[in-house]
Amino acid sequence: MTSPVTASIPLSSSQRWRAFWVCVSVAAFTILDLSKVNVGLPAIEESLGATSTQLQLVVSGYILTFGLALVPFGRLGDQRSRKTLFVIGLSLFTVMSAVCALAPTIEILLAARIVQGIAAGIQMPQVMGTIQQLFTGKERGRAFGLFGATIGIATAFGPTLGGLMIAVGGKTDGWRGIFWFNVPLCLLVLAGVIWLLPQTRKASGRPLQLDPVGIVLFALMIMSLMWPFLFTTGSPDDDPNRWWLLIVFVLFAAAFFWWERRYAASGRQPLIPFRMFRIPSFRNGTFVVVAYFTAIPPMFLLGTLFLQVGVGLEPVFAGMVSIGFAVASAVTSYYGGLLVARFGRQLVTIGLATVLVSVVALTIVTYTMPPETVAYGMAAALLVAGAGGGFVVSPNQTLTLSEIAVREGGLAGSVGQLGQRVGTAVGTAVGLSLFYSTIYRESDAGLESLAIFHDAYAYGMIAVGVFLALATLVSVVDLVALRRRGVTSAISE
Numbered sequence: 001m002t003s004p005v006t007a008s009i010p011l012s013s014s015q016r017w018r019a020f021w022v023c024v025s026v027a028a029f030t031i032l033d034l035s036k037v038n039v040g041l042p043a044i045e046e047s048l049g050a051t052s053t054q055l056q057l058v059v060s061g062y063i064l065t066f067g068l069a070l071v072p073f074g075r076l077g078d079q080r081s082r083k084t085l086f087v088i089g090l091s092l093f094t095v096m097s098a099v100c101a102l103a104p105t106i107e108i109l110l111a112a113r114i115v116q117g118i119a120a121g122i123q124m125p126q127v128m129g130t131i132q133q134l135f136t137g138k139e140r141g142r143a144f145g146l147f148g149a150t151i152g153i154a155t156a157f158g159p160t161l162g163g164l165m166i167a168v169g170g171k172t173d174g175w176r177g178i179f180w181f182n183v184p185l186c187l188l189v190l191a192g193v194i195w196l197l198p199q200t201r202k203a204s205g206r207p208l209q210l211d212p213v214g215i216v217l218f219a220l221m222i223m224s225l226m227w228p229f230l231f232t233t234g235s236p237d238d239d240p241n242r243w244w245l246l247i248v249f250v251l252f253a254a255a256f257f258w259w260e261r262r263y264a265a266s267g268r269q270p271l272i273p274f275r276m277f278r279i280p281s282f283r284n285g286t287f288v289v290v291a292y293f294t295a296i297p298p299m300f301l302l303g304t305l306f307l308q309v310g311v312g313l314e315p316v317f318a319g320m321v322s323i324g325f326a327v328a329s330a331v332t333s334y335y336g337g338l339l340v341a342r343f344g345r346q347l348v349t350i351g352l353a354t355v356l357v358s359v360v361a362l363t364i365v366t367y368t369m370p371p372e373t374v375a376y377g378m379a380a381a382l383l384v385a386g387a388g389g390g391f392v393v394s395p396n397q398t399l400t401l402s403e404i405a406v407r408e409g410g411l412a413g414s415v416g417q418l419g420q421r422v423g424t425a426v427g428t429a430v431g432l433s434l435f436y437s438t439i440y441r442e443s444d445a446g447l448e449s450l451a452i453f454h455d456a457y458a459y460g461m462i463a464v465g466v467f468l469a470l471a472t473l474v475s476v477v478d479l480v481a482l483r484r485r486g487v488t489s490a491i492s493e
Contacts, residue, residue, distance in 0.1 A: 011198060016134045022192040023127045024147055026086065028154040029185050030093075030120045033062065034424070035158025038301065039315045040166060040175035047172050050106040053231070057110050060230035060425070062117040067421035068222055069121020072215050074129065074414025075271060078407060082126040083197050089122030090190045097182035128413025130197070133406050138341045141398045145337015148394025152329035152386065155296075159304055160323060163316030211263055214271035217256040224249035226422060232429035236440060276404065276412060284478040285400025288348065289416050291471035292392055294423035295464045298431030299359065299385075302460040303378060305435060310453030311371045321379045325386030332390025340395035345479040348396045352472040354388025359468060363461045367454055392471075427467060435460040 011019070041055045050058075077085050096116035103109035135143045165181060166174035228242040260270040277283045300322055307318040332351075340347055358381050365377035397416070404412040438456040 011134070015196075015198070018196045019198055020131060020134060020143055020146075022189065022196050023130050024150045025185075025189045025192065026090065026123050027127045027147065028150050029182060029189070030124055031151055032154040032158050032161070033116070033120065033182065034066075035155055035297075035300065036162035036165075036178055037062075039159050039162035039304070039319060040178050043166055043171055043173075043175040044106070044109070047175065048103070048106040048109065054106050054110060056231060058113055060226075061110055061114045062120070063421055063425055064223065064226055064230060065114050065117030066120045066124075067226060067418050067425075068219050069118045070125055070414040070418045070421070071218060071271060071411065072210065073122045074125030074411040075210060075269075077126045077129050078411050081199060082130055083193065083199055085122055085126050086193045086197060087190065089119045089126070090186055090193060092116075093119035093123065094183055094186035094190065097179045097186065101176045101179035101183070124417050125411070125414035128401075128417070129411075132401055132404070132413065138338075141337045141340045141395075142334075143337065144394045144398040145334045145340075146394075148333035148337065148390065148397065149330035151393065152333055152390060153326045155300075155326070157319075157323065157326050159300065159319030160316065161319075163314070163319040167314075167316045211260075211269070211271045214256065214260055214263060217252060217259055218271055221249060221252040221256050222418070222422070224252055226425045229425045229429035232433050272411070272415065273408070276408070276415070279403050280478065280481065281399050281403050282401070282412065284345075284474055285396050286416055286419055287474045288352075288396050288471050288478075289393070289400070290419035290423045291467050291474065292352070292396075292423075293420040294427035295359075295467035295471070296355075296389070296427075297424045298427045298460065299362075299464045301428060302431050302435055302457055302464070303362070303382075306366060306453055306457040307375055307378070310450060310457070311374060313375060317375070321375050322382055324379050324383035325389065328383050328386030329390035329393075332387050333394045334390075336391045336395045337398065340398050345399060345475060345482055347391050348399070349472065349475040349479055351388045351391025351395070352468060352475055355385045355392065356465065356468045356472055358382070358385035358388065359461060359465050363458050366457050371450065423467075427463070430463045431460040434463055 037059060041058065044050055044058060045055055073085060073089075093116060096112045096119060099112040100109055100116065103112060131140070131143055131147065161181070162178050165177035168174060169177040224245045228245050231242055232238060257274075260272060260274060264270045264273065264275075277286075303321060304315075304318045307313040307321060308315060336347060336351070361381040361384070362378055365381055366374060369377045400416060401412055435456045438459045439452055442452045442455060
């Protein structure tokens with residue numbers, strides 16, 4: 001199958017790769033901020049006297065506004081200057097990181113985190129759109145391989161870095177270092193954007209098309225979908241009425257779909273062109289990444305909780321257990337980017353199956369190994385999971401965008417990123433609910449403490465396994481369909 005995508009930025013190879021590393025740096029610290037803040041929540045509670053709901057908002061507020069901003073700013077980047085949006089997003093992210101670090105009250109911290117999420121949503125679609133424009137064919141596969149390696153490292157090292165900041169700064173104010181860490185990094189990357197990133201759009205006399213009604217309906221739809229999941233902790237105090245918002249989500253989703261069809265029929269550009277989902281590679285790749293990211297973040301979170309609360313490990317050491325995953329996924333992401341043109345969807349399927357087997361192994365390890373050595377067993381299982389995970393993210397990204405036109409690369413990439421954010425919210429909520437509800441239930445039954453945490457971890461990991469199995473099933477179905485059509489790869493040579 002030949003991709004219709006062609007390069008649109010006439011640059012030398014060295015210029016393209018310098019610009020690529022600037023983009024990857026932006027993506028790395030944007031994703032890093034999703035995971036490294038988690039370990040700082042107890043310190044924030046002690047320092048600012050935050051309630052459990054406020055602590056939840058420190059994480060969920062960032063995720064929510066991140067997801068809301070992705071699609072409209074992906075569309076905006078496709079129509080106007082991605083470089084300008086990079087500068088705006090980075091500047092805002094830098095300022096809000098400093099405000100978070102200096103926050104004297106939990107209310108100011110929450111407000112800064114919400115705006116910081118918007119800044120992340122401005123930046124991230126520009127990363128995917130720029131990579132889509134810079135590279136084609138096998139070189140794009142290599143680029144997405146390196147991109148996946150960097151993101152894998154950022155995701156898995158987040159808890160370790162957060163724990164290290166707390167260890168250095170102290171249990172009361174060490175959490176501020178988590179946000180101060182962003183400031184010099186952002187300024188350095190901002191300089192790279194200004195000096196090394198090319199302009200990806202020429203001046204155009206065409207009016208800006210952003211579909212304001214579609215943006216409002218989209219925002220209401222995403223908020224009503226994510227809200228009940230973001231405020232699910234597994235505690236008996238969780239308000240069950242939040243689930244009624246899912247009915248509201250269905251209504252807003254129907255209204256959004258109807259409006260977008262009507263808007264497109266009038267000859268204008270809708271916020272999300274649903275015709276992209278008619279392309280099998282984009283549709284199936286998006287479903288795979290949503291299911292995968294519904295599983296992986298709760299896998300890390302459940303492991304950290306089990307080791308800290310159940311085994312009594314310090315945060316920095318609990319975070320270090322995932323280092324093997326980061327290293328292994330970095331290596332296989334790079335080689336996955338090189339091999340995807342040859343093996344296509346088969347590579348992703350093998351990677352998913354490997355991660356699924358590793359999840360089963362993780363659960364067995366927690367039951368069978370003593371507390372003194374269980375962290376080592378989990379680290380070994382995560383090492384294998386990382387090797388499989390590297391063959392999932394970057395090859396799947398390459399396959400998903402292989403038939404998307406360059407002019408829509410930012411929007412298409414932001415749809416996938418939105419799916420990841422929604423998946424993270426849903427998967428984390430399900431995993432935490434199973435984990436904590438098991439603790440509450442078995443504590444009342446008077447079971448021994450470590451046995452309770454064994455069961456809580458196992459129930460949470462069942463959800464992780466189900467989501468991974470779903471991702472594997474979609475990948476297998478896509479692989480079978482491709483073979484029936486006599487296609488082995490959707491990447492042009």
